[in-house]
Each structure stands twice: as C-alpha cells, then as structure tokens.
Amino acid sequence: MIFNVQYVTRVNMNSKIVECVPNFSEGRRKDVIDAIAKAISDTAGCTLLDVDPGVATNRTVYTFVGAPDVVVQAALAAAKTAYQHIDMKKHAGEHPRMGALDVCPFIPISNVSMDECVDCSVNFAKQLSEALSVPVFLYEFASRKEYRKSLSQIREGEYEGLEKKLSLPEWMPDFGPARFVPQWGATVTGARKFLIAYNVNVLGIKEQAHRIALNVREQGRGPGQEGRLKSVKGLGWYLDDQSIAQISMNLTDYETTPIHVAYEECCKDAKELNIAVAGSEIVGLVPLKSMLMAAEYYIQKEGLFVLDEQLKMRLVIDRLGLSSLKHFKPEEKIIEYRLGRDGSGLVNLSVRKFVESIGARSSAPGGGSAAACIASIGAALGTMAGLLTYGNRKFEHLDGVIRTSVTPLHAAMMSLLPLVDSDTKAFSEYMVALKLPSSNEEEIAIRKLAIQSSVTKAIEVPLAVMREARLCWPHMETLARHANVTVLSDLQVGVCSLDTGILGASFNVAINLGQLTDREYQERIQKEVDMIVKESEEKRHALLTTLTTRLQHKI
Secondary structure, eight states: OOOOOOOOOOOOTTSOEEEEOOEESOOSOHHHHHHHHHHHHTSTTOEEEEEEEETTTTEEEEEEEEOHHHHHHHHHHHHHHHHHHOOGGGOOOSSOOSBSEEEEEEEEEESOOHHHHHHHHHHHHHHHHHHHOOOEEEEETTOSOGGGOSHHHHHTTTGGGHHHHHTSGGGOOSBSOSSOOTTTBOEEEEEOOOOEEEEEEESSOHHHHHHHHHHHSTTTTSTTOOOSOTTEEEEEEEETTTTEEEEEEEESOTTTSOHHHHHHHHHHHHHHTTOOEEEEEEESOBOHHHHHHHHHHHHHHHTOOOOOHHHHHHHHHHHHTTTSSSOOOHHHHBHHHHHOOOSOSGGGSOHHHHHHHHTSSSSSSOHHHHHHHHHHHHHHHHHHHHHTTTTOGGGGGGHHHHHHHHHHHHHHHHHHHHHHHHHHHHHHHHHHHHTSOOSSHHHHHHHHHHHHHHHHHHHHHHHHHHHHHHTTHHHHHHHHHHSOGGGHHHHHHHHHHHHHHHHHHHHHHHHHHTTOSOHHHHHHHHHHHHHHHHHHHHHHHHHHHHHHHHHHHTO
16 A cells, blocks of 8 residues: 655754654545545644554554644644544454544653653643544543553443443543544543554464463453563454464563564464464554664674674564565664654764864864764774674684674764764853853852753763773774784774873863862762773773784784
C-alpha cells in the first residue's frame, strides 16, 4: 500500500518537540488513511514522520512531531477527519480497540517535560470532547484515577462492552459525555514514555503465539503467574493476509526490556513448542539507541567487530529479521534519522569554516571548542592506526588485542564531537546570565543564581572532555606497542592531540572554577583536573618515547 504523504525530515532539535502517535481504527481504506495523514501534514509546523497501516488489525499508527500546541492541533485535525469517515459499528480487526481514534499518546522528545505532555493530552481531551461530543479518558501520566491508569484497564471490554461500561459511575469519562456514541466509541489520551510496538512472527497458530505472549509479558497469566519480561505488554494474534501468527508486544520501557531481549525470549519459547520464528517487525518508529543496544548485544554474543553505525543497523535488521514482512528502511523507521539533522552546529561546518569561526572577532567558539575538537582528533588518529593494523596478515595474531582498543577509541571520538558545540553553548548561556537585570534585590539574586548555574555548566563541559579523553590512554598505549609501523607517526600526532585537548580543556575549567562560591566543589574539581593533567603529561612522554624508539628501529 502506498500513501500520498509528503514527509518533511528536518526538525530543529533545539526547539521543544513533542511526539504524538494516534492509533486510528482503519487500516484498509487507502482514501481514509490518506485523508487523516493529510490533515496532520497540513497543520502548520507539524512534521508527519510515519504512517503504518495494518490490514489484519484494521488499524493505522501515525507518528508526527512538533511544538506542544502544534501537535495538539494536528491531532484534533486528524480526529475530526476520522469522525467523517470511520464508523465503529462496522469495524472489525485483530487489535483490541474501543474507538475510532482509539488512543492518542503524547511523548516528550526534546526540551519538553512529561508534565508538558500531560498538559497536551488534557488540552486535546478537552477540545476533542467539545468539538465532537465524544467521551475521552486520560491514561498513564495524565491519569487521575489509579484503577484506570493503564490502557489495558481502560480498554477492557473493548468497543463491544463500552455502552455498559459508560453507565457505571466509576467509568465516568474524564472529558465529554458519559454516553455511548456508536459511530465513535471512546478515545484514550495521555502522556507516556517512548513505546516500541514490536511483533515477533511465528509459523504457527494464534493460540501458540498467545501462549508465548503470556509467558513473556510482565502481567503473565495474572497474579502469581507473572511473565518473565518487565515493562512488556503482549498478546497473540493471526495475520490472515500474511498467513502467520504474531506475538504482539508493547515495550513500554525499552531500556528495561530491549527489543533484542524480547526477540530472544520469544525464540526460546518457540523452540520449546517446536515452531519456527520468521523474523519480526517494528510498528511505527524506533529510537536509535534501542537499535544500537541490539547491535552491541549481537556483536558481543558473536564476537564480531563492527564500528560503523550503518553496518550495525544492517546487523540488527538481519538478526531480528526486521524485513521479513516488509523492507525495513532505517532512514524511515528510526526516529532520529526521520527527524534528520538540520546541519547546524560547529561540527557540521567544513574545516575551513570551523577554523575561520574560531579566528573571527568573537569570544565563541574559542579554546574550549578547539580543545574538544583536538581531543576528538586524537582519538580518531588512534582509531585509524588500529584499523590500519587490524586485518593485516602480518598482525593477524594481534587482531583480538587491536579490536579491544579500536572500539573504545572510536566511541571516544564520537562522544567528544558533540562537546565542540556544547562548550560554545555553555559560554553563550553564561553571557546571557551576565546580561540579566540587577536593579533590585530580587533581580540581583536571580542574576547571581543564573551566573552560578551557567558557570557550573561551563566547567562541566571541558571537564567532560578531560574525562572522556583520559579513557583513551590505555588503548593508545596498546597501539603504541603493537600498531603497524607505517602508522606510528600518525599515532604520535594522536598522542600529542589527546594531551593538548586535555590540557586545553583544563584551562577552560580553571578560568571558570574561580567564579564559583561553592568552595568544596572547587577543591574537588581542581584535584581531579590536576590529576588528569599530570597523568596525561606522563602518558604523552612515555608513549612518544615508545613510538620514537619503534620508528628508529622499524619495529
């Protein structure tokens, strides 16, 4: 199925960004699905990221982002469009549901608190109930009653049992009339953490899939029979259009139960039932971090050596069988890729532009950003030296040693890069604090507090550079002893860059440390800084001696 949706992929991640993921009870009629998508994308300031319909479930999941007020208006526009086209009296599908707009969560993405997302859901509930005269319930962080906090609690009985449910005093909706609206049903909205909708495919029947779901989901079969995986909801169903059964799961906290753990646990149970697993699918979008967690699991499990992010994505797609039902495209399914990078920031400048920006008549970017960049270059040169040694037949016996050094050096290189911009941002915040008014005692107190807060940030960024760069020394030592002789001069530059980055960052810590009033913090940080600088100087001297000796003797 192809939908006429124009996607926009550039989003300013410095703005307040809320994600909204409404689930509509229509997954088969292309014209209706497109009409709802158009209502969302036509909302000014809203970015539609994904439209994921399911024929068997007769349900479509939309994902869009924008400022808090924008996503509320986009959700309203979508709901009003759905009201014109969806009739719940005629709806049937595999997925549990209770309304045309079944559930509409708001999720914090960038620079937004959970409380702000609660406000979004309450505003949406109020406006939806007033516009369409339909009952609306609040759930998760927006819930006002503990016994109806989860979606499963509110949706119990589904659409078919809704009329009776609404007649009960304890099920008075949070907004809208306490009466059954046959065409619409009811809507649930609220605020929650990022949820991954994840399905594992099995070549079996619905009952077998559901049996596995009961084994793994947190609720299990009920009190005393809890399942194995925390923060997992699940059930089993059958997809007639694909001729397979699915263990359908919602991973409500993917850091507690990652996708690869859910997959492996389902595989374990399927093996015991002598049924085959035929891959899996992610419905909607998935955070990059969850994919990288899966990649690291399989890299460790299989003893692989994969550094490149794109290759890690390919590994996860293959191991989880994410393209088994339809092609999994990382650029479309991973939320960070869909949001895109707006190209701003110092790290996205050309080398010429970056150097020119440092050389301009401006205080920022300055030494702090330069130090972070130089330290990153030091880690990068170490990474390069390792990669040019690894896989070389002459050094094949050292592959294991080299791999254990290259991986953390590459990670340090990537971690240090964002600090180039963080340092300049911290300085800018300090300058803003200095310009705050100070005409009365209250303003003076506010200004003083803002200055202390901004100075602390201005210390923490270069200190983070020092701490991250320091972690590189053991791995640079390994490479200094074992790397291919043809890259030793590059390692020399890398060693000097790492030391310069650390020393430069220490200057930035020192210039700000004296402005703090917290003497205990000052002493603790100064002690740490002195230790790292002294260690770095010693490492630089020792490693340059080792490298020079090897170069002289060609060993």
